[in-house]
Amino acid sequence: MTVRYLIVDDEPPGRTNLRLAMAAHAGWQLVAECEGTADARAVLAA
Known part of the structure; x- marks a missing residue:
């Protein structure tokens, strides 16, 4: 099973860390x- 998700963060470094x-x-x-x-x-x- 594949879990699909999206990342929402206003700071690019935050999005990178989450990714x-x-x-x-x-x-x-x-x-x-x-x-x-x-x-x-x-x-x-x-």
Whole structure:
């Protein structure tokens, strides 16, 4: 089973740290990285 997730953080280093931490989880797929809630809502609505 694949777990799909998106990262929402307004700071690029924060997004990078989260992406690297989550990469350790086999079967998890990063869908998008967003700077804020408006970006995240647009991704989720698509």
